[in-house]
Amino acid sequence: MKRVDDFRLRFGKKELVPIVLGGMGVDISTAALALECVRLGGIGHISDAMVPSVSDKRFGTKFISQKTKFFKFNLGNDDKSAVRFDLGQLDEATRLHIGRTMEAKRGDGMIFVNCMEKLTMNGARETLKVRLNSALDAGIDGITLSAGLHLGSFGMMAENPRFRDAKLGIIVSSLRALQLFLRKNARLERLPDYVVVEGPLAGGHLGFGLEDWKFYDLRTIVNEIRDHLKAEHLDIPLIPAGGIFTGSDAVSFLEEGSAAVQVATRFTVARECGLPAKVKQEYFLASEDDIEVNGTSPTGYPMRMLKNSPSIGSGVRPNCEAYGYLLDGSGGCAYIDAYNREVLAHPHAKKIKVMDKTCLCTHMRAYDCWTCGQNTYRLKDTTYRLPDGTYAELSAEHIFRDYQFSVDQKVALPEQP
Ligand SMILES: Cc1cc2nc3c(=O)[nH]c(=O)nc-3n(C[C@H](O)[C@H](O)[C@H](O)COP(=O)(O)O)c2cc1C
Numbered sequence: 001m002k003r004v005d006d007f008r009l010r011f012g013k014k015e016l017v018p019i020v021l022g023g024m025g026v027d028i029s030t031a032a033l034a035l036e037c038v039r040l041g042g043i044g045h046i047s048d049a050m051v052p053s054v055s056d057k058r059f060g061t062k063f064i065s066q067k068t069k070f071f072k073f074n075l076g077n078d079d080k081s082a083v084r085f086d087l088g089q090l091d092e093a094t095r096l097h098i099g100r101t102m103e104a105k106r107g108d109g110m111i112f113v114n115c116m117e118k119l120t121m122n123g124a125r126e127t128l129k130v131r132l133n134s135a136l137d138a139g140i141d142g143i144t145l146s147a148g149l150h151l152g153s154f155g156m157m158a159e160n161p162r163f164r165d166a167k168l169g170i171i172v173s174s175l176r177a178l179q180l181f182l183r184k185n186a187r188l189e190r191l192p193d194y195v196v197v198e199g200p201l202a203g204g205h206l207g208f209g210l211e212d213w214k215f216y217d218l219r220t221i222v223n224e225i226r227d228h229l230k231a232e233h234l235d236i237p238l239i240p241a242g243g244i245f246t247g248s249d250a251v252s253f254l255e256e257g258s259a260a261v262q263v264a265t266r267f268t269v270a271r272e273c274g275l276p277a278k279v280k281q282e283y284f285l286a287s288e289d290d291i292e293v294n295g296t297s298p299t300g301y302p303m304r305m306l307k308n309s310p311s312i313g314s315g316v317r318p319n320c321e322a323y324g325y326l327l328d329g330s331g332g333c334a335y336i337d338a339y340n341r342e343v344l345a346h347p348h349a350k351k352i353k354v355m356d357k358t359c360l361c362t363h364m365r366a367y368d369c370w371t372c373g374q375n376t377y378r379l380k381d382t383t384y385r386l387p388d389g390t391y392a393e394l395s396a397e398h399i400f401r402d403y404q405f406s407v408d409q410k411v412a413l414p415e416q417p
Helices: 031-039 051-059 063-070 087-103 124-137 153-157 175-188 218-231 247-255 265-269 277-285 334-345 360-365 374-382 396-405
Strands: 009-011 014-016 019-021 043-047 110-116 142-146 167-172 194-198 238-241 261-263 291-294 303-306
Touching (some): 019 031, 019 396, 031 087, 031 396, 063 087, 087 110, 087 124, 110 167, 167 175, 175 218, 247 261, 247 396, 261 265, 265 374, 291 374
Parallel strands (some): 019 043, 019 261, 110 142, 142 167, 194 238, 238 261
Antiparallel strands (some): 009 014, 291 303
16 A cells, blocks of 8 residues: 655656645745755745735834835725835845745755735736745745736746746646646746646635535546646646645545645644644634635635634724735725725724625734635544643644555544653
8 A cells, every 4th residue: 555655756856755735824834834844855835925924923024014104194095006015125025034944944855935926915016026036036946826827927037047947836726727827838938847736625715616616626627637738748747735634645646647745734733833822723623514615805716714713704994004915906905895885884883894805914914814624624633632622733743744654544643742
C-alpha cells in the first residue's frame, strides 16, 4: 500500500515532498506554519492578503494607522473613491512580510505566496503589479495566482528578472478557466510551473456558483484537465485541492498522475496557525450542519464558513479608510451598498444588521469570518480532548507527517502528554 512519501513533486532537479499547505489569508497560514511545512520538505504558502495589516502585526509597522489618519477626512463620506493605497508602502509591507519569511527559511522545501486578484484595492492593476513584483524582488520561491482569472498577471511580471526563475502557478476550478489563462499568456512563452485544481469542498472563496457547487467533483475536474494537457503535450504538474483529508485521499490523486496535493483545513487547528485558540475550538466543535456556503463575501464569489461566524449579520461601518482591499476602482464595494441600504431603512436604529453582505476586510482581519473547508467537521477526530473538555491543538509537524506517512484512511492522533 502506497504512502504520500513514496511520491515526489519535481521542479527540474528539485524534489519535494508532494504536500502543499494552501494559502489562507489574512495571516491564517502564518509564516510560522508555512515554514514548518518547508522544513519538512514540502511547500508552504503565506498570503499577501491585507499585507500592511500583517506587517503591522508581525513587525510593528504603522501602515494602518497612517492610512486611517491620512484618509480621516473621508470617514463620513459614502463615496470611497478617494481612498487609495500608497504603492511605496504596499511595496515596503510586501518586502517585509516576504523577505523576513524567506530569511527564516530552513530545510529543503519552498515558500510560495498566495496572491488573490479579487483584492482590487481601489486600483486593481497598479496594486497587483506592485504585489507581484515586490514578492519576486523579496526572493519568494513561487507565486500562486488565486481568486480570479489573472489574465494579465504574468504580463505584469514579464519584465522582472525573476519572471522565468521563480515558480509561478495558478488556481483554477475548471478546464475552461485554465484554457483561457493559457491562451491569453501564449505570447509570453512561459507556461505556469504548476496548476492547482481547486474543487468545491475547499475553504475560502469558491470558483463555482452559490447553488451549483454541489454538483461538481474534484476528481472529475482534475482528470479532465490532466487528459487535456496530455493531449496538448503540455507537461504541467497538477495539484488537486479541496477535501483531501487523509494521506490515503492524497495517494489516490498521486496514483492517478497528480504531482502533489494542496491541503489547508487540517492545518487550521495547528498551533502555528494564525487563528485564535478560541476560534480553533469552534472549528473542532463544528458538525457538518454547522458549515455553509453563502454569498456574504462582497467579492461576488461564494464562500464557505461556519454558520456561527460573527461576520454574518454584523452591521459594522465600512472600514475602507483603514483597509479598502475590496474597493473596485471607483470606490465601490457590495458591502457599502448593503450597509447604506440598511442605514436608510432603519434611520433611528443604534445598531443595524446586514445579512446579505459582510465587511470582509474588518472581519477577516479580526478572525471573525470563520471560513473553513467542508471537512472541518472531521477535525475533532484528529486529536484528543483535554481535561477541561477542549480539544488539543496539534503541531504542524504532526499533521504534515500524518499526510506523509499514513495509510488505510487512518489519521494518527497526537501523543497525549
Ligand atoms: C481558513 C481557510 C482560509 C483560506 N483562505 C484562502 C485564501 O486566502 N486564498 C486562497 O486562494 N485559498 C484559500 N483557502 C483555500 C486553501 O488554500 C486550499 O486550497 C483548500 O482549502 C484546500 O482544501 P482543504 O481545506 O479541504 O484541505 C482557504 C482555506 C481555508 C480552510
